[in-house]
Amino acid sequence: MTRLHRRWHLWLWFVLGPLILTGLILSVVFRSEALP
Amino acid sequence: MSVIYSAVKWNRYRRIYDLVLLAGIGLYLVLFFVVAKVVWPGSHAIANRVLLIRALGTCALLLLQLVLCIGPLARFDRRFLTLLQNRRHLGVITFCVALAHAVLAFGYYYGFHLRNPLVVLLTSNTNYGSWNAFPFQVLGLGTLVILFLLAATSHDFWQKNLSPSVWKSLHMLVYLAYGLLVMHVALGTHQADASLTYPIVLGVGAVTIISLHLAAGLREYVRDALGSSAVSNITKEAWIDVGSVDEIPNRQAKIVCLPGRERIAVFQYDRQISAVSNVCAHQRGPLGEGQIIDGCITCPWHGWQYRPQDGKSPPPFTEKIATYRVRVVNRHILLNPEPLPPGTAIEPARFESETSAEVTSNRRESPLAARENNRRSCSRVFWHH
Numbered sequence: 001m002t003r004l005h006r007r008w009h010l011w012l013w014f015v016l017g018p019l020i021l022t023g024l025i026l027s028v029v030f031r032s033e034a035l036p
Numbered sequence: 037m038s039v040i041y042s043a044v045k046w047n048r049y050r051r052i053y054d055l056v057l058l059a060g061i062g063l064y065l066v067l068f069f070v071v072a073k074v075v076w077p078g079s080h081a082i083a084n085r086v087l088l089i090r091a092l093g094t095c096a097l098l099l100l101q102l103v104l105c106i107g108p109l110a111r112f113d114r115r116f117l118t119l120l121q122n123r124r125h126l127g128v129i130t131f132c133v134a135l136a137h138a139v140l141a142f143g144y145y146y147g148f149h150l151r152n153p154l155v156v157l158l159t160s161n162t163n164y165g166s167w168n169a170f171p172f173q174v175l176g177l178g179t180l181v182i183l184f185l186l187a188a189t190s191h192d193f194w195q196k197n198l199s200p201s202v203w204k205s206l207h208m209l210v211y212l213a214y215g216l217l218v219m220h221v222a223l224g225t226h227q228a229d230a231s232l233t234y235p236i237v238l239g240v241g242a243v244t245i246i247s248l249h250l251a252a253g254l255r256e257y258v259r260d261a262l263g264s265s266a267v268s269n270i271t272k273e274a275w276i277d278v279g280s281v282d283e284i285p286n287r288q289a290k291i292v293c294l295p296g297r298e299r300i301a302v303f304q305y306d307r308q309i310s311a312v313s314n315v316c317a318h319q320r321g322p323l324g325e326g327q328i329i330d331g332c333i334t335c336p337w338h339g340w341q342y343r344p345q346d347g348k349s350p351p352p353f354t355e356k357i358a359t360y361r362v363r364v365v366n367r368h369i370l371l372n373p374e375p376l377p378p379g380t381a382i383e384p385a386r387f388e389s390e391t392s393a394e395v396t397s398n399r400r401e402s403p404l405a406a407r408e409n410n411r412r413s414c415s416r417v418f419w420h421h
Contacts, residue, residue: 023215027235
């Protein structure tokens, strides 16, 4: 990869990683309320 | 490489790869059914069509997770390069499985509406502010659209016409697709299934993928930073000592990192030294981690080739990469960091064979070990007046 792509890739995962994990955690936290 | 565009460049190895993959998918679907029948017997049994929808959906999720792991794993261990070289097939098959899941789910849940099922899907549930009733189907649709875009452009024709840079940027949308898919599954199961199986599978997969990508990205960042810290204020006329010719095994390269510049691959072959850009013109693969085969630098990712003397692919191919001026003084390689226009012919720097033979006999390091060392540490470079 080019230097630009390497940096872009790294920053993307720094943003996307916590977003995905936060979404997952929230979906589990609110799980009990959703189920019958 | 091929002079003409073909949908799939078949060879025996790829046929075996695809057959194993398809057999694995078939086995997974059968196992899913068997386990589901055992876990939910009798009156708790789930309809076969729903089971198939779930089996295909989870299969697509696992395949996408596998696709996303291959890139960083190949950065850490060369044995995964084989999977990387066939990643396109895996990506297209992932899309096909996801499409089968979507078609079945679409028909099952929306097929009996009088209105257009797609309109129903997009308009029947607008609880975007609710965790409990979020329209997770829209996230799945978004994933499918991205996967379709990637599968449709997984072809050298598109790569050539979009340019490698645009193509690579486009295909980085796979990370967004993964994020959407995780939330599609998390919110979908959240509304229908009390067990924690799905959240656990999703969590383990997400942590693995995120960790691998961050670790691989940070490793490359450190390599760039280490190389950059060794030199500063590079001028066009500078000659930089990038190390001894004895450091580079025959027909292999040393990768040089310079501040604010692309990496350079310095190849040693038959007592000659040539330097070219480390970036392959195809998919930006690291040429310096490849080797010289049949007189050509061969990219470790997909086997694209370039002549070390001029950075041109051998005829009839037309790809070119930048070359660099090099010379050898007292068995030290001096490199001019200014890239020459792609395809510029440069006479290789030659050195005496005497020590080369000595090096061959003294160095106990295998070519593979040498390549691994090259990957682990970016070369330290020093000024030469």
